[in-house]
Amino acid sequence: MADKATIYYFDGRGKMESIRWLLAVCGVEFDEVLLKSRAQYLQMVKDGLMMFEQVPLVEVDGMRLVQSRAILNYIAGKYDMNGxxxxxxxTIDMYVEGIRDLTDIIIRQPFLPDAERDANLDLINRRATKRYFPVFEKAFKKHLELVPTIKKFLQPGSKRKPPPDEHYVKNVKEILDF
Ligand SMILES: N[C@@H](CCC(=O)N[C@@H](CS)C(=O)NCC(=O)O)C(=O)O
Structure with missing residues (x-):
């Protein structure tokens, strides 16, 4: 039985979603502490929970892990997902870094000033359809069967988060004060 993890993040996808996915794929149960207020975030900083005062934060195996790459690498290493x-x-790293490049431009979209939104959306569409999706579609054609843990995470009621909405954006901006 995998050790349970506790993850700390906003009530949305952001930089935690790939970590939620990996935990789910590896069959690791996790509790979520959702950041709801600036006071809660400041208290976590005061308590020294996050090395760089940033989330994602994942508590697992007696450690407090921050930095999404480090977190993903630890989980992947522990559950033998590194080839x-x-x-x-x-090869795995190339896919991971590719999808990270794409998600970086997706994650920032709802936080951009109005004047920059259309251009970024255009960039997302171009990069997704022409550069990244074809690579992943080719890979999926070779390995098409759906892993049961992925199937489960795609079901309603899983801890997968919905796409960001206005409420999520407002919440993150308030908590991080920007
Ligand atoms: N390199 C870090 C970046 C983490 C990051 O930017 N976290 C944001 C929320 S998504 C944060 O906590 N920002 C607060 C701050 O930087 O003061 C990672 O990949 O985990």
Whole structure:
């Protein structure tokens, strides 16, 4: 039985969603502490919970992990998701870094000033359809069967978060004071 984790983040996708996905794929149960107010965030900073005063924060195996790459690498390493040799690891890393480049421009979209939204949306569409999706579609054609843990995470009622809405954006801005 995998050790349970506790994750700290806003009530939305952001930089935590890939971590939620990986935990789910690895079959790791997790509790969520949702950041709801600036006071709660400041208290976490005061208590020294986050090394760089940032979330995502994941408590697992007696550690407080921050930095999404470090968190993902730890979980992937622990649950043997890094391939069986250095070459497989390099291939996995290329897919991971590719999808990170795409999600970086997606995550920022709802936080952009109005004047920059259309251009960024255009960039997302171009990059997704022309650069990233074809690579992943090709890979999925080779490995099409749906892993049961992924199937489960896609069901309603899982801890998967919905796309960001105005309420989420307002909440994050209030908590981080920007
Ligand atoms: N490199 C970090 C960036 C984390 C990050 O930017 N977190 C934001 C929320 S998504 C945050 O906590 N910002 C508060 C701050 O930087 O003061 C990671 O990948 O985890």
């Amino acid at each position: 069986s040799n250095l070459k497989e690891r390099a």
